Amino acid sequence: MQADLILTNAKVLTMDPERPRAAAVAVAEGRILAVGAAAEIAALAGPETKVIDAGGRTLLPGFVESHLHLGLGGAELADLYVGGLHGPEKLRAAFLKFATENPDRALLMAQGADYAMLDHPVSRHDLDAIISDRPIAMTSHDHHTVWANTAALRAAGILDGHATPPGHEVVMGEDGLATGELREFEAFGPVIALGGLERINLGIATGAEPATWPGEAERDEDKLYFEAGQKHCARYGITSMVMMDGNRYTLELLRELQREGRLLARVRVPFHYKPHMQHSELDRAEAMARDFNDDWLSSGFVKMFMDGVVDSRTAYMLNDYPDQPGHRSVPLFPPEVFNPLAAEIDRRGLQIAVHAIGDGAVRVVIDGYEAARQQNGPRDSRHRIEHIELIDRADVPRLGALGITASLQPPHPPGAMDFPLEPTLERIGAARWKDAYLWKTLRDHGAPVAYASDWPVTDVSVMRGLQAALTRQPYSADCADERLSLMDSLHAYTAGGAWAAHMDHVTGRLTPGLAADLVLLEADLESLAPQEIGGTEVALTICGGRITWAGEGWG
Structure with a gap:
């Protein structure tokens, strides 16, 4: 068979232990035809073969983004970004400029807000001082808190409060009105809906389907968010992605994109099981797994939230929060609920995340x-x-013993990339820093590891995440170095992610017969210092033999 495409003169890192390195790769009919020496692969060229000279650049399997929120990320690309801004003056200037540029938006939404961006807890009054006559809101960088002004709270119908399930809270003030701080998805869902994202937010907020099935125009609108998200991810070398929110509506939108030739990556979508649901709801998960099960679009797993996040003190701890004695938060699924639920999901042959x-x-x-x-x-x-x-040391070896995958996010440790050190380190407490973000310790005790960004919680750039993984520093002298090596980190972004998603029979390695999912970097990665990796651009992203992203000069 002749090749459709050959990439040659490359530093090929295959992630295949049988042949870890090569110089060239041949592609035919969307799959890897051969991997080997340049002369060996050149013999597979025909008159119609496209040959790309990689010029000594690194060629890898396409990256597997093991944890992201695709539609929400695509939608947020049009929002204001306030990450790194501190103080009311800078926040005000950013919002006023954004408001002027977007006179018709129903909700002026900002992303990336820092819990410590002001010198006091943010309230609706702070946002009212910026803009009071239009609904405005901002989402915390971890996406577990939203702060809204009075106009947004009133328009969403929650200024006087809002009934929420345990673990979700509209924080109320002494005046009997909402303070503007909205903790977790079902508290801030009504505000998000003001911006027209109610349908695609269902997959993370409630796990339900739209009350009335959307018409063609509405579906076309929602598909644009997923398409924008895919295009954004493609420029960073991502060819497979595991969503951590979803429902059947999400899958149907992606299937329409697939049929229209607009699906740019392999996508795995969960059924989101919420605490109010009964086991019978798992019939929906089984139907999703049955009806969506090809190499491009699949389901087959159930996603749940057991707790919140450290910064808002909604993460469930074994011990009291050091800065709030007596408070540990609560599990969203107590053991007496979760144990039989996990057993039932497992009995049905579904994966759990x-x-x-x-x-x-x-x-x-x-x-x-x-x-x-x-x-x-x-x-x-x-x-x-x-x-x-955060993990208790007694639990570390249990992951490996039980075959539990550690799905980890290199951008998340405070100080490693964009997240500030505080208030996270204060919430954890210095005595427990040594038990936080234990990537290497978990791997060394046998846990399979997959890396991801959690986009749009953090930047989806794999190169920036890889730099964070290789450069993070211990928080104190009693903390171990938890960095994995370059090759182990790349494995976690490729073959490890594919294995964790039950996609290793399709992608994750450059070996004959697997999908032609590749990423060509604009550098010889192994020649770079760790602190230089984050600026590395992607030259080409190829998914199923199709170029989904081409950098300047590669089109």
Whole structure:
């Protein structure tokens, strides 16, 4: 068979232990035809073969973004970004400029807000002082808190409060009105809806489907968010992605994009199970897994939140928060609820992925996975824990022993990339810093590791994430160096992510027969110092043999 495409004169890192390095790759009919020496691969060229000289640049399997929110990220590309801004003057200037540029937007939404961006807790009054006659709001960098002004609260119908499930809160003031701080998704959902994102927000807020199935015009509008998100990810070398929010509506939108030739990456979408649901709701998850199961679009797993985040003290801890004695938060699924639920999901042959940040939440999840295994017997489940920002040392070896994937985000540790040190380190407490963000420790104890960004929580750039993974520093003398090597980190962004998503039979390695998912970087990665990696551009992104991104001069 002749090749459709050959990339040659490359530093090929295959992630295939049988042949870890090569100089050229041949592609035919959307799959890897051959990997080897330049002369060997050149023999596969025909008169119609496109040949690309990589010029000694690094060629890798396409990156697997193991944890992101695709539609929400695509929508947020049009929002104001306030990350790194501190003080009311800078915030005011940014909002006023954005308001002038967007006179018709129903909601002026900002992203990337820092919990410590003002010298006091943000309230609606702070935002009213910026703009009072239009709804404005801003989302925290972790996406678990929104602050809204009075106009937004009134328009959303929550100025006088709003009934929410445990773990979600419209914070109320002494005056009987909302302060403007909205904690977790069902508290700020009504504000998000003001911006026209109610439908695509369902997959993370409630797990429900639209009350009335959207018409063609509405679906076309929502598809644009997913398309924008895919295009954004493609420029960073991403060819496969695992969404951590979703419902059937999400899958149907992506299927329409697939049929229209507008699906640029392989996407895996979960069924989001919420605490108010009954086990019978898992019939929906099984139907999604059955109806969406090809190499491009699939489901097959259930996502849950066990807790919130450290900065808002909604992460569930085994011990009191050092700066708030008596408070540990609560698990959204208590053990007596989670254990039988995990067993039922596992019995149905579905994978489980649970957001767990505090060490208390991590333990509840591990206990539940262990209970499921004891009840149903071992199988190739590849259940996952997302984030694991704090873990009790006694629980570290349990992940490897139970085959639980550690789904980790290199941009998340405070100070590693964009997140500030505070208030996170204060919330964790100096005595527990040594138990935070234990990537290498978990890997060394046998846990499979997958890396991701959690976009739009952080920048989706894999190169920036890789630099963060390789340059983060211990917080104190009693903290170990938790960095993985360059090759182990690349594995976590490629083959490790594919394995964690049950996609390793399709992608993640450059080996004959697998999908032609590749990323060509604008550098010889191994020649760069770690602190130089983040600025590396992507020259080409290729998914299924199709170029989905071409940098300048590569089109």
